[in-house]
Amino acid sequence: SKLMKFSTTDKENSVLKKRLRFVLVKKYRRRIGIRILRFLAKPLFYHTVVGKELVDDKSQPVIFVCNHGEIYGPVATAVYLPFFYRPWIINKMIDRELITDHMYHGTFERISWLPQSVGRLMARLASPLVLWILNSMDPIPVYRGSGREVLETIRQSADALACDDNLLIFPENPDITKEGVYARQGVVQFFTGFVNIARTYYKKTGKRVCFYPIYCDKNRRKITIGEGTT
Numbered sequence: 323s324k325l326m327k328f329s330t331t332d333k334e335n336s337v338l339k340k341r342l343r344f345v346l347v348k349k350y351r352r353r354i355g356i357r358i359l360r361f362l363a364k365p366l367f368y369h370t371v372v373g374k375e376l377v378d379d380k381s382q383p384v385i386f387v388c389n390h391g392e393i394y395g396p397v398a399t400a401v402y403l404p405f406f407y408r409p410w411i412i413n414k415m416i417d418r419e420l421i422t423d424h425m426y427h428g429t430f431e432r433i434s435w436l437p438q439s440v441g442r443l444m445a446r447l448a449s450p451l452v453l454w455i456l457n458s459m460d461p462i463p464v465y466r467g468s469g470r471e472v473l474e475t476i477r478q479s480a481d482a483l484a485c486d487d488n489l490l491i492f493p494e495n496p497d498i499t500k501e502g503v504y505a506r507q508g509v510v511q512f513f514t515g516f517v518n519i520a521r522t523y524y525k526k527t528g529k530r531v532c533f534y535p536i537y538c539d540k541n542r543r544k545i546t547i548g549e550g551t552t
Contacts, residue, residue: 352497356400356459363401371402373547381532383483384550385519388536390492390504393429395538399490400459402545403536407488410475413463422449462489473516480522483531488538491516507540 352392379383389395396409399452408496414424422445430441462478479489493516496504504510520531539546 331362356455359455360401363397363484367398367399367401368396369402369406369504369543369545371545371547374404376547376549377405378532378550379446383486383488383531385483385531385533386488386490386536386547387533388490389509390494390496391538391540392504392506394506394540395492395504398538398540398545399536403490405488407490408482409459409461410464410479410489410491411456411459411461413465415459416463418453418454421453425449426450427473432448449485476515476518479519480526483519484527489519491519510535 332444368521370464376512386405388399391398396411400409408550412424413414414420425448426442430436430445431438436444455543462475462482463473481489484491492514493514494504496510497511520533523529525530530552532552534550535548538544
């Protein structure tokens, strides 16, 4: 479908033409990182996926809305979600200059028994591999700063949908919890602004988009996809 769209797209629409060329030529070469992750993780990370049949192939592109569960939700969906998608990823995790510090404060610093020097070393050693894997997924950066940066995430998301890319987003707000982290089980309050993706996409294309809820249950090793909402 992307190839057909590419061949019929007006040459004057350079933005869409450039994006489709990237998708068809470069994108799937770059996904080698996530393929390696899946290969290594599946034997040790078995899950069942329920509700795949609820996703209407004819309705794509779609937006999958998933719980974060600390690092669990992103990893489980990366390994087992049976659809191609572009994920929302916090910008600091896909920035070579910022990822090491972000990983240390977000993960290794929280391990109380781990010496600070060891935690920083582990973050520094792990960050190049994590950076490579995350960027191989062709992510959309998520900013928690100015309104202009937030709007940029929305704009890039709408552009991705216009190129028939599905999205996987994690709109929970960890700042409302006591520890300032994502809930390990259950779902905390959302940043409600994520619905503006649909508004922007509609203004851009005149088309509606369907949101599909996903819940990753760590205890039951189960990923459940719910009915879509347009």
